[in-house]
Each structure stands twice: as structure tokens, then as C-alpha cells.
Amino acid sequence: MQHLRLGLSGLRCGSVRFGDELDAQAQAIANERGMSASAIVRTAVEMSLQREQFAVALSDIETNIASTLNANRRDTAKVSEDIQLLVAIMDQFVKFSMIATPEIINKEGAVALGNRRYAGFIGDLNKAFHTRRKKAVLTQTLE
Numbered sequence: 001m002q003h004l005r006l007g008l009s010g011l012r013c014g015s016v017r018f019g020d021e022l023d024a025q026a027q028a029i030a031n032e033r034g035m036s037a038s039a040i041v042r043t044a045v046e047m048s049l050q051r052e053q054f055a056v057a058l059s060d061i062e063t064n065i066a067s068t069l070n071a072n073r074r075d076t077a078k079v080s081e082d083i084q085l086l087v088a089i090m091d092q093f094v095k096f097s098m099i100a101t102p103e104i105i106n107k108e109g110a111v112a113l114g115n116r117r118y119a120g121f122i123g124d125l126n127k128a129f130h131t132r133r134k135k136a137v138l139t140q141t142l143e
Contacts, residue, residue: 089125 018026023037030037096117 092121 026037026040029035030040033040035043
């Protein structure tokens with residue numbers, strides 16, 4: 001069993017003991033690279049610490065990505081509600097224009113009725129849009 005004294009960045013670490021197999025591997029690498037065994041161990045410790053710092057940084061990045069994805073999911077849900085609202089608006093428009101529009105006999109009366117219906121539609125639309133109600137609620141309100 002080999003016994004080494006190490007120093008990292010000017011700090012003295014205690015003794016490090018290796019088993020025979022690990023000692024032989026470290027010595028072989030040191031001989032191959034023309035370095036001391038302590039330089040090999042120091043390099044290994046530095047690399048291990050860098051990996052640890054990288055893992056912490058990666059964890060922070062993953063947390064930020066997860067937060068961003070959650071925010072995007074919420075925004076997508078809001079867009080989905082807006083799309084449902086637009087579908088409800090189109091549904092009501094089609095029903096009104098294709099089914100509920102009476103024959104125009106009295107133009108002035110038709111304009112007055114149309115303006116009254118339009119004002120009601122805009123009022124209900126404004127309420128539904130600001131409260132983000134679903135299509136079914138808007139459809140019931142407008143009918």
C-alpha cells in the first residue's frame with residue numbers, strides 16, 4: 001500500500017492511502033506520462049471537483065429549463081382558452097347569420113334590432129373574455 005502526501009491549491013490534505021491495485025494503476029499512468037504519482041492524483045482530484053461543479057451547474061440549468069417549460073405550458077393553456085373563445089364567437093356568428101337572421105321587411109327596425117343584438121353580444125363577449133370562460137359558458141350566455 002502506497003502512502004502519499006498531497007497539497008491542493010496551497011492547502012495541505014492529509015495522507016491518501018491506495019490499495020495495491022489502485023497504487024499500481026496510478027504509478028503506471030504516472031510513468032507513462034512522465035509525471036509524479038502525486039501529480040496524477042492531484043489531476044484526478046481536480047477533474048473530480050470540476051465534474052462536481054459541472055453537475056451543480058447542470059442541475060441549475062435543468063431547474064431553469066423546467067421552470068421555463070412550466071411557464072410555456074401555462075401560456076399555451078391560456079392560448080387554448082382564447083382559441084376556444086374564438087370558436088365560440090364563430091359558432092354564434094354562424095348561428096345568427098345562417099339560422100336566426102329574419103327576412104328584412106323593415107330596414108330601420110332591422111338596424112335597431114341588429115344594433116341591440118350587437119351591443120348585447122359585445123357585452124357578453126367582454127365578460128367571457130376577461131374571465132376566460134370556456135366555450136360552453138359563452139355559448140350559453142349568448143344563446
